[in-house]
Amino acid sequence: MHAPHPIRRPASALRDLLTSEAGGGLVLMASAALALAVANSPIAKTYFAALHAHLGPLSVLHWINDGLMALFFLLVGLEIKRETLDGRLRTWPDRILPGMAALGGMIVPALVYAAVNWSSPETLRGWAIPAATDIAFALGVLALLGRRVPVSLKIFLTALAIIDDLGAVLIIAAFYTSGLSLPMLAGAGVTLALLIGLNRAGVARLWPYLLLGAVLWVFVLKSGIHATIAGVLLALTIPLRLSAGRPDDPESPLHRLEHALHPWSAYLVLPVFGFANAGVSLAGFEPAMLLDPVTLGVALGLFVGKQIGVFGFVLACVKSGLAKRPAHAGWGQIYGVSLLCGVGFTMSLFIGLLAFADAPALEAETKVGVLAGSIACILAGAVVLLLASSKARPS
Numbered sequence: 001m002h003a004p005h006p007i008r009r010p011a012s013a014l015r016d017l018l019t020s021e022a023g024g025g026l027v028l029m030a031s032a033a034l035a036l037a038v039a040n041s042p043i044a045k046t047y048f049a050a051l052h053a054h055l056g057p058l059s060v061l062h063w064i065n066d067g068l069m070a071l072f073f074l075l076v077g078l079e080i081k082r083e084t085l086d087g088r089l090r091t092w093p094d095r096i097l098p099g100m101a102a103l104g105g106m107i108v109p110a111l112v113y114a115a116v117n118w119s120s121p122e123t124l125r126g127w128a129i130p131a132a133t134d135i136a137f138a139l140g141v142l143a144l145l146g147r148r149v150p151v152s153l154k155i156f157l158t159a160l161a162i163i164d165d166l167g168a169v170l171i172i173a174a175f176y177t178s179g180l181s182l183p184m185l186a187g188a189g190v191t192l193a194l195l196i197g198l199n200r201a202g203v204a205r206l207w208p209y210l211l212l213g214a215v216l217w218v219f220v221l222k223s224g225i226h227a228t229i230a231g232v233l234l235a236l237t238i239p240l241r242l243s244a245g246r247p248d249d250p251e252s253p254l255h256r257l258e259h260a261l262h263p264w265s266a267y268l269v270l271p272v273f274g275f276a277n278a279g280v281s282l283a284g285f286e287p288a289m290l291l292d293p294v295t296l297g298v299a300l301g302l303f304v305g306k307q308i309g310v311f312g313f314v315l316a317c318v319k320s321g322l323a324k325r326p327a328h329a330g331w332g333q334i335y336g337v338s339l340l341c342g343v344g345f346t347m348s349l350f351i352g353l354l355a356f357a358d359a360p361a362l363e364a365e366t367k368v369g370v371l372a373g374s375i376a377c378i379l380a381g382a383v384v385l386l387l388a389s390s391k392a393r394p395s
Contacts, residue, residue, distance in 0.1 A: 028140040031271040032278035032345075039279030051276055064276045065346070066227035068269045070217055073228045075261045076162055077235025078254055083155060086242050097314060097323035098159035104313030105160070105341050106131040106167050109305030116297035122362075123294050126355040128175065129366060130301025130373065132168040132347035133161045137274070138340045141378055148389035149333065152326040157337050160310070162232070168347050169226045176354040184223035188230075191216040195237035202239075204253050209238055277346045280367045290372065294362050298348070298369030303376045306342035311335050332388025339384055342377035344370055 038047045051061040058066065084095065109130035117123040138157060142149050195212050203209075213234035221227040241252035289295050314334055317323040325334070352366030 026144065027267060027271045028137070028274045029144065032137065032140075032274040035275045035277070035279035039281045040283070044279075044281060044283075047279060048281075051279075061276055064273055065350070066221055067217075069273055070228045070231040071261060072265050072269050072273070073162075073165075073231035074213075074235050075231075075258065075265050076158060077232040078238060078258045078261075080159060080162055081235055081238070082240060082254060082258070083159070085240055094323070095159075097317055097326070098156055099163055100313045100317050100323070101156075101310045101338075101341075102133075102160045102163035102167060104309035105133060105164055105306050105338075106171075106309070108309030108312070109301035109342075112305035113297035113301040116300060117293045120293060122359070123297070126294060126297070126352060126362070126366065128168070128171045129298050129348050129352045129355065129370070130305055130342075130344060131164075131171065132344050132351065133164045133306070133341045134343045134345045134347060134374070137343045137345055137374070137378070140270075140274075141340055141343070141382055142337075142385075145382065145385055145389070149337075149385060150326065150328040153329040153333055153337055156326045156329075157340070160341065164341075165347060166229065166232065168351065169229050172226060172351065172354065176351065180224040181222060184219050185225075188216055188219035188223055191219055192233055192237070195234065199237050199239055204239060206238075206253055206257055209234065209253075273346070277349065280349075280371050282368075282371075289365060289368050292365050294356075294365040295369040295372070298352070298366060299373035299376070302342040302344050302348070302370070302373030303339075303380075306344075306377070307335070307338045310341045311338035314338070330388055333385060336381050336385035336388055339377050339381035342381075343374045345374055348374075 035047075038044065052059050054060075055063060084090065110127045113130055114124060114127050117126070138161060139154070142154050142157065191212055195209060195216070198208055198212070213230070216234060217227055217230040220230040220233075238254045238257055239252070240254040290299070311334065314325075315331075318325050325331075348370045349367065352370065353363060356362035356366060
């Protein structure tokens with residue numbers, strides 16, 4: 001007679017996405033490839049016109065990037081909070097490693113870009129373009145690799161990319177925002193205080209948090225700060241019931257919201273996001289553009305700067321004893337993930353459009369550089385991870 005199976009606890013919603021076989025990753029990568037094909041097809045004008053058509057106060061593209069993606073950042077924020085308080089990021093060494101890796105992944109690419117464009121004040125303004133990691137595409141590549149990559153490394157990349165994106169948002173606010181609205185920032189602060197008050201009062205129902213979260217999103221959107229940060233801020237206020245032997249407590253408000261968001265994020269938000277943002281037109285492209293300062297600076301920043309910054313800071317942290325290497329992950333796998341951190345589609349394009357808003361030619365160079373650097377990182381990262389994972393398999 002077979003022994004009864006142990007009771008299985010429900011897995012973390014984001015971990016379900018990360019550990020699943022290609023599933024959502026396949027859908028995401030397919031939507032990005034389709035967007036690139038459509039953007040360079042006879043219906044390209046219709047594609048771009050549809051993205052820039054207005055629905056109410058925002059264009060379709062803004063609704064996707066500022067609205068739908070706020071839901072994804074809410075999901076990721078929930079997972080980061082859970083991992084920090086009751087999971088894989090409980091200890092300071094576990095928190096320090098992705099934080100330092102993200103710091104290196106922002107500083108070194110910016111320095112590489114600046115070195116290429118040092119003599120041109122006009123193009124030097126784009127120094128932050130290669131500083132961001134595109135979490136959706138990086139995780140999409142990892143999803144395609146399935147169980148070949150340890151879950152701990154995927155959690156590490158998630159934490160790193162979130163810290164990286166929050167850093168990019170701060171950079172945008174400090175260097176690329178034409179004007180912050182103090183009244184809207186004050187409104188966001190008051191709303192956040194009310195959310196914290198609900199948490200402190202022990203309110204377990206989700207609807208008050210979601211209602212105030214929508215208000216917070218509006219204030220953040222109108223404040224001049226990227227609206228997706230509202231999702232992370234809301235996540236930090238959702239109650240989490242700690243239970244040592246049952247960290248995935250299905251009665252916890254955080255987990256209820258996490259599991260409700262998961263299918264929408266994996267199979268709607270991310271694919272729509274990929275389709276809307278990966279459509280880079282190559283019209284007017286000439287091979288000589290690859291050597292233009294902006295194109296070269298962005299491509300080298302993503303491909304060279306990211307891997308040096310991320311891997312170098314991780315190596316320094318581990319060798320100095322400041323942090324431990326992600327569990328079951330070899331150095332080759334960490335290097336492969338460092339390469340994937342150079343995938344910078346969305347935020348890099350976004351920063352490029354802000355930096356060169358009045359220079360269409362430089363915008364075009366930015367897009368070519370982002371595309372070239374990101375594709376190189378995807379291909380190199382996937383190859384390195386495949387080779388490293390085959391060597392790391394237990395005998």
